[in-house]
Amino acid sequence: MSKKAVALISGGLDSMLAAKLIQQQGIEVVGINFFTGFCVEGHTHAIRNRTGTRPKRNNALWVAEQLGIKLHIIDVVEEYKNVVINPRHGYGANLNPCLDCKIFMIHKAHDWIAQHGFDFIITGEVNGQRPKSQLRRFMPLVAEESGALDLLVRPLCAKNLLPTRPEREGWVDREQLRDFSGRSRKPQMALAAEFGFEDYAQPAGGCCFLTDRSYSVKLQDLWDNRGRREYELDDIMLLKVGRHIRPSRDFKLIIAREEGETRYLSGYRRQFQTIKTVSHGGPLALIEGAQLDQQQLELACAITARFSQGRDAESVEMEFSDHQQATHSVHVKPLRADQINPEWVIL
Amino acid sequence: MGNPVNDIVELDARRLLCPMPVIRLQDCIKQLPADARVRITCTDPGTLHDIPTWCRLNGHRVLTTTEQQDDYIFLVHKDADGS
16 A cells, blocks of 8 residues: 655655655655744745745745645644753753754654554754764654654655664665765765755745744743743734834833834734834834833833934923824934943844 | 635835734644635745745645745745645
């Protein structure tokens, strides 16, 4: 009986090649892609100004279309919180729990194949390509802790590893798999050329905001100021947008950097106190925190006005909207650049 | 009670960024019988690419795509052999 495999499709080149190597052996392949909330995929592009740019494609969908396979996109936002907040194997250089993330995703894929009558799992991992999560010594650990055991096939580096059950039982021909290792992308690029893939997302791996230092600093700041390590989807989406400025522990400003971000942030007007510039062109700012007192409000307005077209004016009119959407005007002199304490800026 | 085949199921995916609108559509369609129709309203311009692509991959059809101010509205038909 023909066998069926599920491929973890990130949208990058490696998972695309891995799926293709198995697909060309006549095995039915279906893709799955996990949405954690931290995916770089498309978000920042969608938030930014839409004029003059072609909408960015979702690379996982695009890869699936190139391969001619179905793709299931699975929302794991809630379950993934525990991976980010309590990683058993710790973090990488930033708040990226890469090893735990890999174990989590393969565990989910293993559940999926059990529920859907599939036989094994494919990933685009290459031993030695990433610090920690793809080190050869951790590969057996990922297979074991995920529960996938020897139903996990890594076609790009399979020949460097012990044969898995699909290889031992002849479901797949091990000889057609590869022995890639290390950080060089040349073997992948050569294989892509062999398959006729000319257009693919590069570089692989930059797909998670948690590997980004600036993003991780903002997430840590959010946890520190709330006094607890937790988040909702809106929190982690907002960390991708705007300038984040915290003049005190009591409140943080999220100030749009351009029109697209203003449009995006305006969708949160009912959930936050907001400031917008009335007398000049300027950004929308969300205020995260408790109700501001008068002094805090004037400071928040003066900071926001700094990023408006009235930055050099003697007085700028701002409109403040509180949690109940009641509005009133505030006239401020914008802060000069040297009046914004660098320690307020979270980056 | 409405008939899900004749009625159009409405989905509001405004403010959601890709791939969330696709996930909403996917999860909704999974629950519906063949020939059901779903109208999904989105604001992320990425949906102009992603929703038709997802439909093509999974065997469904986008019947119409409409732009109204900042909204992108897709009318999707669930085909019998889709998933």
